[in-house]
């Protein structure tokens with residue numbers, strides 16, 4: 001086994017996710033001889049230099065990827081096509097291009113057409129995060145014991161997918177593989193719909209009459225408070241996720257809406273059995289999570 | 296000031312809330328000379344005797360309230376009418392009847408018609424709880440720094456309401472007063488609708504094809520996981536809450552549904568500005584909570 005998994009690891013975007021990859025790679029060792037970081041804005045670049053989790057900080061995306069044997073995109077998924085146009089001409093043959101984006105169908109759609117010959121695409125999604133963003137929010141333990149889903153592209157080199165899997169295992173994660181379509185459906189219900197709901201209910205509360213809204217903030221208690229934590233996530237990231245997992249998200253929202261109407265109807269007509277059945281299903285799902293130690 | 300706020304405090308129902316009141320009253324002191332506990336099932340009675348947080352444990356609800364100068368109902372709100380029929384003939388003149396129920400309009404509707412002369416009704420709702428239930432789930436610190444909403448009934452004795460307010464302050468809570476209708480609207484959006492949504496999304500996930508459902512449990516990540524915690528709450532309590540805050544709950548669900556459709560439409564047609572605005576509102580509400588130290 002080589003001393004390092006990669007000679008030169010380039011992170012395009014070093015907010016919460018990218019900076020956590022850099023920090024974890026340093027902390028674990030054996031992952032990359034050199035870590036190159038690129039970020040878009042001069043002020044973030046300056047902050048990344050101060051934080052010092054990368055060996056090289058590069059203002060130009062094209063120059064950043066030059067000579068890298070692994071490039072990981074850690075920018076909002078809506079920025080992929082633009083970023084890819086800038087870096088594609090500079091990607092070295094033999095390089096593996098991967099990412100951490102929360103949608104996978106759109107990522108393949110946006111990256112594959114511009115992929116230079118000799119470069120392997122291995123889309124990946126670490127199922128770990130917080131509601132904070134930017135390079136200060138990252139930490140080395142973020143991926144510890146969390147799942148990373150890899151969605152290999154048809155016709156891709158299995159050895160490249162295996163190296164990305166090994167990268168994440170060395171960062172502390174468990175790796176699962178599935179196709180991009182299944183991934184997008186699963187995250188639609190596990191993460192994207194809960195976020196859409198959380199943003200929505202905050203808006204609904206915000207529209208209440210002044211007096212009620214004041215009381216809502218005061219008595220946020222449990223329930224609403226958990227929703228607002230989810231709803232405090234980054235604007236650009238979530239706009240891009242919604243727009244880039246549109247079909248699966250709208251499908252899951254439609255199912256959820258039908259189900260909420262059925263429960264509302266039972267409440268309206270006093271159908272206790274139906275209501276109890278719904279509550280019991282919630283408890284059963286929770287038990288399933290506890291058994292799987294995901295609670 | 297008297298040595299004790301009440302001579303004989305009777306708790307009808309000693310699950311999470313009732314047993315926490317008993318424990319906190321003991322821990323704080325100066326609240327009740329004698330604490331009487333009643334619960335419905337023989338096995339819970341036996342467990343309450345073992346736990347020892349009450350001075351007297353009484354199997355008969357009527358006998359339990361005899362001679363009490365304060366009675367607090369801590370049973371699911373759907374049980375109020377039945378419990379009241381059993382205890383009303385035994386309530387001593389001068390006694391204050393209060394409760395901890397999560398709905399307030401229904402509580403007044405169910406208790407007031409049976410209220411004996413000389414007994415004061417002071418409905419109250421501690422905005423504190425967990426997703427656990429039963430006498431083992433209670434703890435003395437549950438109400439510490441949490442709000443309690445008192446909804447005095449028109450024509451009631453202000454001195455009685457003030458004694459219940461003082462009880463909760465001594466248990467560590469902040470007391471607010473509002474009318475029952477406003478209370479029911481506020482808790483509909485702060486607590487009841489989030490629970491309805493959480494139960495629903497768990498059901499939606501449960502209906503997915505086997506393969507996707509397995510993946511949902513495995514990747515519950517943040518978002519869905521928080522919803523399942525909310526959804527693990529007690530069946531009887533939540534059935535009763537939904538059925539007894541029907542109008543406010545259905546009204547808030549209707550508003551939420553309209554808002555979620557508006558956001559879905561923006562996703563469908565790629566209206567980034569609209570989506571960003573909704574996400575920003577979520578973040579603003581969250582900031583409001585943080586400023587109020589309710590986050």
Ligand SMILES: NC(=O)c1ccc[n+]([C@@H]2O[C@H](COP(=O)([O-])OP(=O)(O)OC[C@H]3O[C@@H](n4cnc5c(N)ncnc54)[C@H](OP(=O)(O)O)[C@@H]3O)[C@@H](O)[C@H]2O)c1
Nearest residue numbers: 013014015016017040041044075079101102129130133134
């Ligand atoms: N946060 C999570 O919970 C989470 C979890 C799993 C996966 N992900 C995915 O990981 C990726 C990064 O998320 P994050 O939470 O790390 O975001 P973040 O903390 O907001 O960082 C975003 C990074 O991307 C750069 N960037 C933003 N917009 C850009 C644009 N239009 N063009 C070029 N660069 C841009 C930012 O640069 P400047 O700051 O210099 O502008 C920053 O370096 C996203 O695709 C997200 O879906 C996030």
Ligand SMILES: NC(=O)c1ccc[n+]([C@@H]2O[C@H](COP(=O)([O-])OP(=O)(O)OC[C@H]3O[C@@H](n4cnc5c(N)ncnc54)[C@H](OP(=O)(O)O)[C@@H]3O)[C@@H](O)[C@H]2O)c1
Nearest residue numbers: 308309310311312335336339369370374396397424428429
């Ligand atoms: N849990 C919360 O987060 C929370 C927060 C604020 C307010 N509340 C309100 O506080 C009240 C009590 O909730 P809790 O969480 O303490 O519930 P809990 O832990 O489930 O305890 C319920 C108590 O009520 C008794 N009970 C249940 N059904 C009954 C019936 N049909 N007739 C007579 N007694 C019955 C139970 O007796 P057995 O066990 O002997 O059957 C037990 O003593 C409810 O009105 C609830 O809405 C709850």
